[in-house]
Amino acid sequence: MAGIRKRPKKNGTATYQVRWLQGGRDGTWENESFEDEDSATDFRDLVEAHGNKWPYGWIPGRGFVEPDEHPHDVPLLDFAREYVDALTSVDIRTREDYHREIKLHFSLLTHRRTDGVDIPATICNLTQRDVSAWVRTEQEGRPNPDSKGRGKKEWLRVPADPKSIRNRHGLLFCIVQSAVDSVPQLRTTNCCKGTKLPRLDHDTDEGMAFLERDEYARVAMEIKDPDARDLADWLVGTGMRWGEATALKVKDLSLASEIPSANIQRAWKKAQRGSPEAYYLGPPKTRKARRLVALSPAQVDTLRRLTAGLEPDSFVFRAAMGGPWRHANFYNRKWLPAVREAMDKGLPKRPRIHDLRHTHVAWLIAAKIPLPAIQVRLGHESIQTTVDRYGHLVRRLDAEIVAAVEAAIAVPAPRADLRVVTG
Template sequence: MASIRRRERKDGTAIYQVRWLQGGRGGDWEGEKFGDEESAEQFKRLVDAHGQQWPPGWVKGKGFVEDPVPPGDMPLVDWAHRCIDRLTGIDERTRGDYHRDVDNHFSIIRHTEPSGRVVDATICNLTADDVQDWVRAEEAGERDADDPQKWKRRKSHPKSIANRHGLLSSIVQVAVEAEPPLRSKNCCRGTRLPRVDDGIDEEMCFLEHDEYARIAAEIADPHARDLADWLVGTGMRWGEATALQVRDVNLHRNTVSVQRAWKRAAPGEGGPSYFLGPPKTKRARRVIALTGAQMDMLRRRMTGRKPEDLIFHTPLGKSWRHDNFWRRRWVPAVDAAIAKGLPKRPRIHDLRHTHVSWLIAERIPLPAIQARLGHESITTTVDRYGHLVQALDGEIRAAVEAAMAAPAPTPGLTRVV
């Protein structure tokens, strides 16, 4: 352990010397002088914390000397905005969301120097500890200092933290791959993130066939009823189903092709708030097989319509908006069904989850479900719905028992002596 010695000067003042054996017993004596006891005590704790070594970045007689600013370094927020402006392959709505995350969340990231001093984060000084501190701050939120009952910055959901961390990691990676590189490694690698499945927020709701029928019976508008039946019968996303056009239907193969989806325009762009764009991912472009009843419904809705007309529309022929459908059609129907004994309160998106549960109950393999839903990765399908595949336990046991059983003798063979 380091120690502090007080020495009197001739003028009556004192100096405080911190002494220690470099690296512990067997090392050489080292020392540093301070003009006040508090500074000496702080330095002593640093020496002890670093195993009786000089604290990194400390120069004897001068204190902590920070490395010179690397060429090209800039505030982290400025670097992030610049990277986002240069992204390709994303719509302007997504770009705006990224910029908002930088302003609202990356702006609170700070860098802690070896001395313990906290400064603004830059793209070059950011460390793994800084990223971990930021994740903890996002998870904890911040109360209003003037009114502890209010939030200055609310707690972030684990999924939101994971998404923002992914964006931060990609922004830091740009600095790693820059020419010349601004960083030697990505400090976001290995960050311990909160579990996404903690809590019960937005828990998936799976409806039995009769439970959905009770809700559907309360939807009086036939246009809304057709759309609800389609969502639960195909598992399509809301933005995909409401963007289907007459030309997407193949009447000979009994299929429908997912080619587009509704997108929300970025704020301030002017014009319509929604527009038709590509589906969510590459795998979201897919062909979905339909039942005879579904084809009959499509033929009914396609009669007299042009190839570019929407298949699902409001009674006035306008495109459906999620908020309008949810508020005027879905919520009243669910409330009416609950009043008559329905024990669940599903969201519109739960019709997609319900479709999957029905497929799994019929022993449809998860890879086939992945293709039908348009998931980019089978991992997504397994993570969300793998817990439902309990109905196959009996088949799995039988398969294992058959594989492990001793081979039966082959009939009709006679041993030759």
């Protein structure tokens, strides 16, 4: 049996040494020291459970070490920060946002060892089980155990919404994949593959608001500022993102063409925290967001009115002082008061500014415009984005689909002559 020997120190403290005969009476004496008696007791029990032998995976003086420990292993958070710093395809604000995600959310990732003990995650020891446990923590949050249970529930960490979880998991996937692709290779597989993520439609309330034409008209009627009304009409009429529409310049317009259009070449971006300016002009959200948006005759008339006498580099949509619109000002001073007024008069929805983009798509689908054409108009990088976000609206065409099927099967198919000709 293993025993514990207390060894006092000159400073008044003590260490606790676990001693045993390796393998039994005929073995050699082995020992391991600990700073506290509880740790020594736990280790003694492990030695005895392993037949008076060193516990599997235990390295003298270090403790449990995973069998697959990599010589180039580093803490996950350090590796993640280095990965983000090395990115060349993101702007400064996006890089800051990634670092914030690492600090606030990746710090929750831990690795559960084979003995059931949780230790800090590294880029090499992270497993699929660890990632799944982290996703559950993000999804469920952490209630405050000291809350009194009355009224509003208190949280140490509020549950994350499904889209945020998917975005964070996507960043983690890329970080781990870079370890798989690195030289020397730090991992052979990506432990983020196969993670079951929460559905985007998990909530009972739909995140997007789709306005009928009369519903939008009720909101627009309450926007008293003509310039603000022009911008709202443009957003719902083109499906442009806010940052694209408010960055549009006179030189981007082709109003005399056979098919008048607006050329999307830039968008407003959030500047680095601490910068003197909160926003700056940069490229659109994705490569395919650079696009031409076809315009209706009514939109052309509006643009001619708004841009008359302006220089090519002037913004098309301008606030009261002549500068570009800022989202917060438009939302708080123009949009929100109009929505509240419309709701007081019976509007059953509370649309956001971005819901004008969703509403534009709903109107196109109702007009039987195919999803691939909508993808191009919106500037989605992938058709899958369009299908995932708006595919359910195609149900509005069910009557046409049923009619087409019925028409197709109503015409009898030609039949081969089945008569057998005998000699």
